Amino acid sequence: MKEELFEKDIMDFVDGKAKDISNEEAALIGHDLKQIVYDLKSMPLEKVPTTTDKSINDFIKGIPQQKQSILRLNKWWPVMVAAASFALLILVFNQGNSLQDDYQILASNPDKLNFIYKLNEKELNGSDIAWLNSELKKENNPNIKVTIVDLLNNYQSKLDNDFIRQLEDESTPSVQMALLNTLEEIQYEDLNNDLWAFTERKNLDNMVKSKASSILSKSTN
Amino acid sequence: MTVLTDELLLQKIIRGETQVLGVLYKRYSTLLFNYFYRVTKDYNASNDLLMETFARIHKYRHSYKPSRKVRPWIFQIGSNLLKDHLKKISKTISIHESDVQQIGVQPDRYSEISDRQRRTQQAMARLKLSERNIVTQYYLLEMSYEAIAETENITVNNARIKVCRALKKLKALLKDIKT
Structure with missing residues (x-):
């Protein structure tokens, strides 16, 4: 005792x-x-193999969408909503408008998420990337923001100060983690200074702080 | 700012918005993968355990009680799977000296860690699997003693003692590892 x-x-x-x-x-x-x-x-974390990410994506795609109406007025209503959303997505992807125009007409967050996911299948140009940066700045939904950051991660050589400065204003841990993952790979000139300032923030999530410290310790070793 | 909490995400999954599972995966895959990897040292097994965890999150989504936090619920699913895996391999596994340094961080990333961290991971490799598991639940997943107790089927007090003793053992092992 x-x-x-x-x-x-x-x-x-x-x-x-x-x-x-x-x-x-x-x-x-x-x-x-x-x-x-x-x-x-403070030991560095291993990355999840991309093959696992792909397997999980395939797994999720393989699950039938069974959205249920809370009111249960009509059992087909969710199916109709899903079909309409899908049709809307197909429509906006095939009309030849700018991505920005297409995105503006999407009202719900799931539609926006689907739209951003689907952009992984396209080759984005400089103005698309600039638009995504501005969306990242004004978007409030952290899930959409994480998805945008992951998408932009595929265009590291085209990311500029607009993207780098996002970490300064970001307060959601999941988005901070996504930004740190990409910033770590970009290795821009002032990364260390920015990270030192970032780790001094109050109320920083432990995992985020550990990630930022791990990037710093790598670059100072 | 609108923040979709894990709890809200899980409610959406329960309602059939399965693509939201991808968001939970993004949030937790790195932590869970590293948890599995740091305990098992087995890359492929860690992959399998990670995928199985998310398959179970979906399969058992209806058993989630809204009064609970999602984070410990997910970690509990992962911990239970790992525990089963460790039971299966405990009779056959033996960590050789050459493998010892690979626990936690891969050799090609040694330049990223300090000498003290390198020795700490070597000491971790010398812990029993069950001790390594409980220490990793504590420092990496940051599971509370209550959550560890529930997963390990022990009392909260016992969970604290087990963590403390495993850490003390690490401290003793560190003395034997040369710089």
Whole structure:
């Protein structure tokens, strides 16, 4: 029982629940364990193989969409909505309008997400990329933003300051992670300075902070 | 700002918006893959476990209780799968000295980590699979002691003790690893 209390004190310190430990022996162990946990947390993460990403995409595509109407007024209503959305997407992709024009007429977030996903099948030009950058800036939905960042990741050589500056204004961890992944690959000149400033932010998510620190430690090693 | 929480995403999946599973995958795949990889050291098994986790998230979506947080629910699914996998391989696995350095970070990325981190990962490799699992749940997935306790079928207090003792063992192992 005594040892358990001793270990609880240590872990409260390692977890940050206690600022200090009065017992000298526990304090010594606690400091060492905290360092070990810090070292483990800041190890670089392996990337998920692209083949797995593809398999998951195929898996998701293979699941039949079974959107159910909450009101259950008409069991075919969701099917009709899905069909209409799909038809709308097909329509906007085949009319020869600019992507921006096509995108503006989409009202719901799922439609917008589908639209952005589908852009992976197209070769985007400079003005498309500039438009996506501006959408990224004004979009509020983090899922759409992550999807845009992932799409832009395919055009790293065409990304400019507009993209790089997105991290400054971004506060959602999932979007921050997506931006960091791409910024890490771009390796632009001021990356380290920007990341130092970024890691100083208050209330930064642990995973995001760890990712930013990992990029910094790689470039300073 | 509109933020689609994990809970909202899962509600959408339950309602049949299956493409949203892709968003959850984006959010959690890296963490889960690294969790599997750091415990098993097996790239292919980690892949399989990652895919199986998302297949199960979809399969058991209706068993998710809205009062719960999605993050620990997903990690619990992954942890349970890993536990089953470890049970299967525990009789055959033996980590050779040459494999030891590969735990956590691949050799071609050694330049990215400090010498102390390299020694820490070597010490991690010397832990028992169950100890490595619980430590990785703690530091990488940042699972609470409550979540670890639920997954490991032990008390919360016991979960804290197990994490503490595995970390203390790591500390002792580190002393034996030369710089």
